[in-house]
Amino acid sequence: MMFLEFFVWGAWFVTMGTFLDTSLSASGSQISLAYLTQSLGAIAAPFIIGLIADQYFSAQKVLGVLHIAGAALLFWASNQSTFETFFPIILAYMILYMPTLALVNSVSFRQMTNPEKQFPAVRVLGTIGWIVAGVAIGWLAWEQEGQLTSTFRMAAVASLILGVFSFLLPATPPTRHGEKATVRDILGLEAVGLLKNRSYLVFFLSSIAICIPLAFYYNFTNLFLNEQGVRSAAAVQSLGQVSEVLFLLLMPLLLVRLGVKLTLAIGMAAWGLRYVFFAFGDAGNLYWMLLLGIVLHGICYDFFFVAGQIYTDKFAGHRFRSAAQGLITLATYGVGILIGSLLAGPIVDRFATADGHNWTQIWIIPAAIAGVVMILFLILFKDRREVTEATALDASTTTVEAPGTAVPREERPHSSNT
Known part of the structure; x- marks a missing residue:
C-alpha cells in the first residue's frame, strides 16, 4: 500500500513542470x-x-474509491493538449489524492501494536516507491524522448491497482461514528492557543516562510535539470529521497546532540546552500554542485520538517497533539507552498530567455529567502521553553521540554505534575 501510494505521486509530479513546458508550452506562472x-x-x-x-x-x-477515481483523472489528464483543459483535471485529482496521504497512515496505525517502532519500516516503502518511479522514468528515457504523457498513464495504472488493492486491506472503521465534527476540529484550530508561546509562534511562522523557497524546488527543479542537459533528470532527483532515508535514521540522535534550535537552523541553511549550488552548477565540470544540491534534500526535509513535527508533538502534549500536527501541515503544505507557488511562477517568467531561463538569477532568490528566514529564526527562537497557558489548557501546570533541551530546575513551575 505505502509503496504504491508514493509511486503514484512520484510517477508524474516530479516531471510535470517539464511536461507542461515542452508539451503544452506552459509559462512559468502556469507551471506554478x-x-x-x-x-x-x-x-x-x-x-x-x-x-x-x-x-x-x-x-x-x-x-479505494479515491484512487480508482484518481486513475481515471490521471489518464484523462494525459490526453490534454492545452494547459486550460489540463489544469482543472489535475486540480480535481489533487483534491482527491491529498486525503489519501492521511488515509494510508490511518490504515497503518490502526493495525499496529507499537506504531513508533513499526511505522518507520512501513513508511520507508513509500520513499522507495517514489525512488523507483523516478528511476523508471529515467530508464525509459521519457524525458529525452518527449514522452512524458506516459508518466501520467503509468501513474494511472498504479493508482487503479492500489484502488482495487485497498478493498483487500484490513478493516479500518470510522473513528468518530455518530459524532459531528466541527470546522474547528477538522482544521486543528483547537491548537491555535499554542501560538501564544513566542517560541512556538516563531517556529510556526518560520515553517510557513521556509515553504516559499521549497515551492521553487518542487515546481522547477526537473525543468531546470533538463534545460541544463542532465540525462535522466527524474532518476537523478531520486537521490534526494535516498538521502532523506539516511538522514531520517540519524534524526533521533541528532536531535539529542544538537537540540531543536540548531537542528531546525541547519535544515534552513541547507535550503539556502542547495539553491546556491543550483545557481552556479552545470551539467559539465560543475555537475557535482547539482548533485550536492539534490542530495541536500535529506537535510533540507528531515532537519526541518521531521524535526519540526517531533518538536510540535512534544510541545503540544497529549491533548493537542493531533490538532497541532494538522495545523502545522495546513500551514506548510497549504499556506506556505501556496504563497511560494504564486511567487515562483512570475519570477521564472521574469528570467525567461530565448533558449530557456537564466537559472542563476532564479535560484539566487529562494536562496536569499531561506537565508533571511534562518537568520530571523536564530535571533527570535528560544530553545528553552517554559510552560504557558496555551500549553496547559487541559490540566494543571506542566513543563514541556524540547528534545535535547532542559529547563533549569530553578525555572520549573512548582507542580506535582512537573
Missing part, C-alpha cells in the same frame, strides 16, 4: 499554478477526512 493544486488539495484534505472517512466509511474503502 499546476503545482499549487497540491496546496489546494492539502487544504481540502481535512474536510474529506473529517467529514467522510472519520464519520461514515471505513478508511480502506474511501482510499
Whole structure:
C-alpha cells in the first residue's frame, strides 16, 4: 500500500513542470499554478477526512474509491493538449489524492501494536516507491524522448491497482461514528492557543516562510535539470529521497546532540546552500554542485520538517497533539507552498530567455529567502521553553521540554505534575 501510494505521486509530479513546458508550452506562472493544486488539495484534505472517512466509511474503502477515481483523472489528464483543459483535471485529482496521504497512515496505525517502532519500516516503502518511479522514468528515457504523457498513464495504472488493492486491506472503521465534527476540529484550530508561546509562534511562522523557497524546488527543479542537459533528470532527483532515508535514521540522535534550535537552523541553511549550488552548477565540470544540491534534500526535509513535527508533538502534549500536527501541515503544505507557488511562477517568467531561463538569477532568490528566514529564526527562537497557558489548557501546570533541551530546575513551575 505505502509503496504504491508514493509511486503514484512520484510517477508524474516530479516531471510535470517539464511536461507542461515542452508539451503544452506552459509559462512559468502556469507551471506554478499546476503545482499549487497540491496546496489546494492539502487544504481540502481535512474536510474529506473529517467529514467522510472519520464519520461514515471505513478508511480502506474511501482510499479505494479515491484512487480508482484518481486513475481515471490521471489518464484523462494525459490526453490534454492545452494547459486550460489540463489544469482543472489535475486540480480535481489533487483534491482527491491529498486525503489519501492521511488515509494510508490511518490504515497503518490502526493495525499496529507499537506504531513508533513499526511505522518507520512501513513508511520507508513509500520513499522507495517514489525512488523507483523516478528511476523508471529515467530508464525509459521519457524525458529525452518527449514522452512524458506516459508518466501520467503509468501513474494511472498504479493508482487503479492500489484502488482495487485497498478493498483487500484490513478493516479500518470510522473513528468518530455518530459524532459531528466541527470546522474547528477538522482544521486543528483547537491548537491555535499554542501560538501564544513566542517560541512556538516563531517556529510556526518560520515553517510557513521556509515553504516559499521549497515551492521553487518542487515546481522547477526537473525543468531546470533538463534545460541544463542532465540525462535522466527524474532518476537523478531520486537521490534526494535516498538521502532523506539516511538522514531520517540519524534524526533521533541528532536531535539529542544538537537540540531543536540548531537542528531546525541547519535544515534552513541547507535550503539556502542547495539553491546556491543550483545557481552556479552545470551539467559539465560543475555537475557535482547539482548533485550536492539534490542530495541536500535529506537535510533540507528531515532537519526541518521531521524535526519540526517531533518538536510540535512534544510541545503540544497529549491533548493537542493531533490538532497541532494538522495545523502545522495546513500551514506548510497549504499556506506556505501556496504563497511560494504564486511567487515562483512570475519570477521564472521574469528570467525567461530565448533558449530557456537564466537559472542563476532564479535560484539566487529562494536562496536569499531561506537565508533571511534562518537568520530571523536564530535571533527570535528560544530553545528553552517554559510552560504557558496555551500549553496547559487541559490540566494543571506542566513543563514541556524540547528534545535535547532542559529547563533549569530553578525555572520549573512548582507542580506535582512537573
